[in-house]
Amino acid sequence: MEKYFEESLQYYNPSASLVEEKAKTLIPESHELHVGPSACARRLSIGAYRRHDEDHITNLYITEEDIVSGSYEDIIPDAIEELLELLEKRPRVIILYVTCIDDLLGTDHEALLMLLKQRFSNIKFITCHIDPIAIDRSIKPGMKMQEQFYSVLDKSDCREKSINLIGNKLQLSNKSEFRNIINSVGWELKEMNSCKTFDEFNDMGKSSLNLVVAPFAKLAAESMKRDLDIPFLMTFSSYDLDTIEENYKKIFKAIEIEMPVLSDYRNRTVKKIKQTVEHLKNMPLVIDSSVIGRSIPLARALDKYGFNVKLVFDGTILFSDVEDLEWLKENRPDIKIADGRNFNMMNMKNSLGDCLCIGFSSGYTLEAKHVVERLPSCFAFGYYGVELLMDRMIQAYDTVADYEKIQEQSEAW
């Protein structure tokens, strides 16, 4: 997929991981053991402190001797024994995070997990790879991780009138119409991040339908179909009104219930979009993936609404975004699509003048006058997501960005 961008040295500006640090999928009553060179887990550990989540993470450092011996996994069982003595409460799940080097060492994870399951019979173990070195694979590192998270669910024979959201790193916003709509027909939405206990999370295995709301959760849904017999729909979170409507239609068709009338939601959102388009007075828009992960589909949607989209930054193009990318290249060649990590980003000059950036990353790079630096820490599925973005764009247009202040605030994010 990387064919879309020239291979180059990569540059990271200061905001690059802010969203990622904030958003973290957590299995309730789980504990993470990060196994690798000490350097590898630094960002994740400090990120955990910033989220006040440090109690969920422990590190196990491997040394050069462990690597040379070729069997660093041998130290893991004893380390877990030691870890369990240190933890106040025994976790239900231990997630072993391994790093890029594991891909090259050929660790036998199945054997390791079997050993651990035998030794610690009442704890579930999974391994997750944090291996950006494998980003070129068709199955991206994040996809495999999502699959592993849901692999701890028990298969259930009973089917409840509930729908799982798979792939959202943040909880669904209470303001989203989505939950109300589903609840109004007697169904319930479930999501990992709102589960307080492992048993509650495990009940997701009883749901009747999985909604894949982010592309990297596709593999998890496929595995859940195979292992738990839960069907799934690809209903990626979108800012395109037609796609949102289509998603709702697919969901109600799947649960075999007549879809409630949603035109009020749509009409209200259309009005909001029109208001925003007028308010921005054709101001050039720049979009990157630091606020809304899928910048390419967002660009296409905003272009369709009449916004003056000029520049889009992205990094890795996912399978889900290829069609939109090709469409933009074919039909809107004036919209420049650039690699947001290319080394030239460092010296990129703003040739657009006053512009509004959706994403702190592009705003900082271009020293843009207006920036939507972040959205509230919630998952805004459906029409509400579009309205929320429109609100933030208006706010950004009405405010001159103060990057120092944003940075200061970001320390508390």
Next chain:
Amino acid sequence: MSQLSRYLPPFSSDYSGICSSLFDLDGMVVIHDAHCCSMNYVNMDEPRWYGNKKPIFSSGLREIDAIMGDDDKLIRKIIKAYHELNPEFIAILGSPVPTIVGADMEGIAQELENELEIPVFGFSSTGLRYYNRGISDTMIKLIKRYAREGSKVDKNVNILGLNALDFSDNSNADDIREVLKSAGWKVSCSFMMGCSIPEIVNSPRAAVNVVVSQSGMDLAEYMEKTWGIPYVAFTPMGLNDNKKIFSMIEEACKEGKSRVIRSDDLYDGEILIIGEQLIANSIREVLASQYGVKGVTVGCLFGKDKRLATDFDIDFKSELQIARKLKENKYSIVIGDPLLKALVDKSQAKLFALPHVAVSSKLYWHQYPTFVGDEMENFIGEVSQTLKNILI
């Protein structure tokens, strides 16, 4: 030795030390990694990153390149960037994956140097060592490459080991330079904050070196052996009796003999300072010389340098070792990074928090202490007073 770390985060690694050291120079730095290592440095180990645009890049290493040993791709990417950015030099840094596959960073550097005809430095950093090793290696490489011997210039001093991972980006670096200037010394080269290649070239002309962190010790020894420049190891701290320091610097110059500033009669007493060894030493020195508190032990988090240590200083190699030491309840006071709190709270000791970038990163780097002046003097005074109260 246990390698489990429950309460403390991983510390800054060697590649971050190298990047940090090269930050102020006009070079291009490439970490040979996939993504994470560069992000560690950029987001967690470089308080100066925001507001500065520096050519410090990731190579964008991919699995297939690592397996196939495809160094040519890396070289092509670097050459392309070089032609657009025209840096004064290039540095290529190893990370865990190149370490595993045995990438020859020095060899790649040599190949690039032959092609581009500018200095290219290869660093075999691994991500398995601490930042101070990276800083030390960088300074040694730079001085071996650039320094030129010249006649000594009286009252000229180099500062060795100044770095943003120990001193952050507040006024510490300027303050330390100012302390020396105020005593009539001219700073030749301030390794590695606020220095330039021409200053490195002329650094052997200095009469004396002042080492301000553990990472400067190897360079100090190298310069002593190579050019006969003596060193004095001490971090200016608080409102300490600077006259004493200056007189020791003068003596070191006159006698051509290096020295580590340390009071006599220190003992393993009531206070444990956990952190960077020379900074901890210097806090101990103020406690001893200003307040008469001599029962102070230094717990070295990043390796124990025997040249700086007392017999009873501790080389902490794991979190478990720290936990066990604290559980002995020998110490009434612990000075160290705020993230040590979880461990200190399990003992009877009181923690005096002293943030360290290489430990707690951005969690506290905006609350970094200024070492020279009232703030640290008051901090040390409070430690001394608290100890007195405890002992009463």
